[in-house]
Amino acid sequence: MSGTINTSNSVNVRSSDIYRSREPLESNQLADFIQETLALTKRLFIQLQRRPSTLIAGIVQPLMWLVLFGALFQNAPQGMMGNDLSYGQFLGAGVIVFTAFAGALNAGLPVMFDREFGFLNRLLVAPLASRYSIVAASAIYIVALSLIQTAAIIGVSAIMGAGLPSLTGLAAITLIILLLVLGVTAMSLGFTFALPGHIELIAVIFVINLPLLFASTALAPLTFMPQWLQIVACLNPLTYAIEPIRYLYTHPQWNLTSVVLQAPWGSISFGSSLLILVSFMLLTLTAIQPLLKRRLA
Amino acid sequence: MAAAVLIQNLCKSYGTVPAVKDVSFQVNQGEIFGLLGPNGAGKTTTIRCLCTLAKPDSGTIELGGVSVVDQPREARKRLGYVAQEVALDKILTGRELLELQAALYHIPKVEARQRIEVLLEVLDLQSYADKKTGTYSGGLKRRIDLAAGLLHQPEVLVLDEPTVGLDIESRVVVWDFLRQLRSSGTTIVITSHYLEEIDALADRVGIIDRGLVIAEGTPSALKNRLGGDRITLRIREFTPVAEAERARHLLSQLSCVQEAKVNDNQANALNLVVTPDRDVLMTIQQSLQTAELPIFGISQSRPSLDDVYLAATGKTLLDAELSAASSRDLKAEKKQSMR
Secondary structure: HHHHHHOHHHHOOHHHHHHOOOOOOOOOOHHHHHHHHHHHHHHHHHHHHOHHHHHHHHHHHHHHHHHHHHHHOOOOOOOOOOOOOOOHHHHHHHHHHHHHHHHHOOOOOHHHHHHHHHHHHHHHOOOOOOOOHHHHHHHHHHHHHHHHHHHHHHHHHHHHOOOOOOOHHHHHHHHHHHHHHHHOOOOOOOHHHHHHOHHHHHHHHHHHEEEEEEEEOOOHHHHOOOOOHHHHHHHHHHHHHHHHHHHHHHOOOOOOOOEEEEOEEEEEOOOOHHHHHHHHHHHHHHOOOOHHHHHHO | OOOOEEEEEEEEEEEEEEEEEEEEEEEOOOEEEEEEOOOOOOHHHHHHHHHOOOOOEEEEEEEEOOEOOOOOOHHHHEEEEEEOOOOOOOOOOOHHHHHHHHHHOOOOHHHHHHHHHHHHHHHOOHOOOOEEEOOOOOHHHHHHHHHHOOOOOEEEEEEEEOOOOOOHHHHHHHHHHHHHHHHOOOEEEEEOOOHHHHHHHOEEEEEEEEEEEEEEEEEHHHHOOOOOOEEEOOOOOOOHHHHHHHHHHHHHHOOOOOEEEEHHHHEEEEEEEEEOOOOOHHHHHHHHHHOOOOOOOOEEEEOHHHHHHHHHHOHHHHHHHHHHHHHHHHHHHHHHHHH
16 A cells, blocks of 8 residues: 555645646537447447456357257247248347347346446446436447347357348348347336346346246247247237247248237237337336436436 | 525434435535444444435425425535545546546547646646556545546545545645645535544534534534543442542542543543642642552543533544444445435
8 A cells, every 4th residue: 555655745736737628518418328328438438348257158148049949949840830841940039139138138237237326327427418418328339248148149150050031131130139129128227226236137137037938939839838828928028039030041032011929819919019018118218207307416 | 695505304224224314504615514423323324314415204405496306406516525435436536537527527628638737737647647547546536536636626525434434644735735725715514523623623523423413613612611630540440330439439529620420431431620730630649549449540631522522422533433333234325325
């Protein structure tokens, strides 16, 4: 310690240096918002760069899903999944969506740690143009992360023989991931501000994560499921992200009216899947407003 | 001109627990105002309300005439806050943290870079600026936190227990820095439960106890108001009440003793106020010897801020802190400070 502190007389505050100007800085709400959001996002990426383990795990894990789960059903009769699909081909869409979902579900964790360590207070005493910059930064970060993961999964799936969707197909996948991730990120941030600490948050993430996976069409088609699970799966937003992507993988020709899912109550088109995802995103974003207002007021 | 900081009848409860009952004080521009009190007295809650981190239940808080409740963003621009627990992102370097802080206060990049350089130099942090803050010592963390609080050139700098856990040397560095900052016109509000710190630094002091301001003024005025020297006398380490009363009766008849109290918070030690005179101690010793009362310990001093506190509450700060520490709900406090 003694080596780090100079004797007192070496500290020389020249008031003119610190207070060179005291004119109010020019204020422009939007520019301020962009500046603070970018700075907060940059912080998250610096963290990622210096602690890349989450990203590495986030890429390795889905690849292991692909390999292991793919192998699990290796000997399933060809065509069992419908449309001459191999299980590997079937699984790709599920893994893409599940990975993005799990990543977004964890979006609140860094914010929770900021709450617990008091770093959030640093942000809250600052004259932020809008405290939604804190939310926006998390969302941008998680979306970027998810897209990197998605690209990796698509790449490896292609190598493993699942094929590659067309360019418009890839754009559609990006859009789907974006909608889902934004919706789930909002949900996660909602939990972050509603729960008392990271232990509780992790518990909630734990409880939500796998059940939502199994109650979707990620691992098995609807036709494998009993009636009640079909209904649950068709209420699960993940299904509406998985099925369009799966359709893209198996149908070079597609449009918004293509039927991607036979729900117990009727057929769902590509377009309506997107609409459902948009609604899900809007729903969660709206649902967390009162909470964020209260916590970040 | 409006006061730099004006707090009137501030009241804040957490659930049913009142943290601040009725706090009022005013800080003039360019002075260091010290908020002194034991842990759990309501200092931090007052500061949290002042810094827009907590919403007062009632009362007014103004910064240069701007209400922190009605115009929080305006107030935040004027305010620099150095929290009690240094919250640094340990993955960031000091410079990166300052750059982030600058962006949060919307300082243009070029300007920010210059200010960061100046502050790093002034606080002697240059050689650490590009190391991760996770590697910093306690003193370095404080200083980088101080730099962060000053980056936007706030009119009012609020420091909550800025030297807790620092060694003496680092403390003096921080003190010198704050004094020089004051001379450049910055108003400083500082909380502490270190008497010497407030005594050494503050132009004016507010003593706070159980959510109330129990004394306010310049340190010397507060001390002078108390009159004579203080003597703490212990007959035994733990004196029986009867014996202490006997000594009190005996000593209060001495002409040099203005006031004598038995303090049950100090194991029935006697708190005396005496005329400042060199012979007082000897007179007392002789008087006790004649009455065949032993002396375990005796000390004489000019009145300190602790005596101001003692006079107002009947307890010393240290005692208050010990009893506060045992009744504190740390978990609830942690929850309050989380957002």
